[in-house]
Amino acid sequence: MSTAEFPEVSVMDEVFDLHAILQPDEIEWAMKARTFAQTHIRPVIEDDFDKKYFRKELIPLIAEQGFLGMHLKGYGCAGASAVSYGLVCLETEAVDSGWRTFISVMGSLAMSAIYKYGTEEQKNYWLPQMAKGEKLGCFGLTEPQGGSDPANMLTTATRVGETWVINGAKRWIGLATLADLAIIWAMTDEGVRGFIVPTDTPGFTATAIDGKLSMRASIQCEIELDNVTVPADAILPGAKGLSGPFGCLNEARYGIIWGAMGAARACLDAAIIRSKEREVFGKPIGSFQLTQAKLADMTLEYEKGVLLALHIGRQKDAGTLNLAQISVGKLNSVREALKIAREARTILGGDGITGEFPVMRHMANLESVRTYEGTDEIHQLVVGRALTGLNAFS
Missing domain, CATH: 1.20.140.10 (Butyryl-CoA Dehydrogenase, subunit A, domain 3)
Structure with a gap:
């Protein structure tokens, strides 16, 4: 039996009966995610993985389901529970980790950074567009030399008049070549701060990492920041330090x-x-x-x-x-x-x-x-x- 022929109903549904301990709205989110993943991703995922193809044409359809930033409240987001969001992650990764990663990079990382630490102006501008899949975001924290030690951050942001000038490099950044904005974390005189950086800013370069034997149906990138200059209000005011x-x-x-x-x-x-x-x-x-x-x-x-x-x-x-x-x-x-x-x-x-x-x-x-x-x-x-x-x- 091939991958495409596996039944949409998990064998574990009857044995485990997880739904017996879930709320009706949680089950609804889980079934919505399962139907979408099994219908739109599963039939093509083996071929996409083999060809190293990220099927970006699915992004508007995912946004229509309400999955992007679904755990956030307001700003065009669904305001779903943490359990509902978790179930969507489970059903999506049951088809492929890369697509759960996409939902995570968008909602848990890029959108959450703006939601948690941004100004109302930043939230109102970016979050509704991101929830609709009209703007894509990435999250630039990891660096080539840093790995699990983000305190060893070499990327810097220097205040120059009414601007910030950012220099450095990031690695293993999901979606960076497709993103419209990047949340870039950089060392300043005040410690680590976060910035919203439009990816069309001069000096911002994203390059997809090739040769992967894992996560082949998704995109991970290197980012180079060469005197990337953003306005003073690009900073996320609520984020100070590694917290x-x-x-x-x-x-x-x-x-x-x-x-x-x-x-x-x-x-x-x-x-x-x-x-x-x-x-x-x-x-x-x-x-x-x-x-x-x-x-x-x-x-x-x-x-x-x-x-x-x-x-x-x-x-x-x-x-x-x-x-x-x-x-x-x-x-x-x-x-x-x-x-x-x-x-x-x-x-x-x-x-x-x-x-x-x-x-x-x-x-x-x-x-x-x-x-x-x-x-x-x-x-x-x-x-x-x-x-x-x-x-x-x-």
Whole structure:
């Protein structure tokens, strides 16, 4: 059974029955996302991944669904709950991590930065256009030498009269070659500050990174900033210090907690279906004890991961979320999703390495998801600091 033929209803729907513990509006968002992803992305994603093609023509359709900045209130955004947003991430990443990443870069990073830290004028100008997909944004934090250490920021912004002059470089920036604006974080005399930089500003250059073996159906870029000059009011006044970008990163990490479980579910579905079709020694491999043990163990970790995501989402909606829990969730979801993908591949046998099944694509994508928005090691140290009160970062 090819990827395009997998049923839209997950095998896990009946076994897990997640909807039994969701609210009607949450189920509505989840089903809207599933229908869109299965209808518009799944039939073409293997080909897009193979050809390194980002299907940007889907962006207006995604915007029509209300997914862009959906967790923000006002300014043309849907104002949905954190749990609803998480479910959209899960259903989108069940098809491909790159498309959940697109929704995250737009809503959790670029739009959230303006929403959290911008002026009313900035919000009213940019957010409605971004919610409609008319303007695309990117988030320029990571630098070539910095990686997990944004405090080692070399990009600078210098005040010159009524302007800011920005110089530096960023790397692994999603959507930068397509974006109309970039949220650029730079070191100033006052510490790290954020700026809204239109990408047509002279000196701003974005170049797509080629040679990727992961996230091939999406765009990640390098940015060069050579005396990029923006007006004084381009600064995000509410963001001072690294707490500014970290506030946005936590929004993106939250979406990953749900999204990685979507990739895990897709791999598990593929393994379950194939186990009933593939025969060895005269009977389906799903009838062997070892195969059923693998499926049971994968299901256990998937359900635990989704329940953890739901717990964190409920806390987020209630305003009681302990930020260390975001690290717990991101660490667990991606790590367990990768284990599920690898175990699912064993059930598929040699065919599991082909594009006939989605498992190797998800596995490759999850390696990127494991790295961005904080590596395993960073999140382990965040949790360790919360437990001991001692900082092991330096």
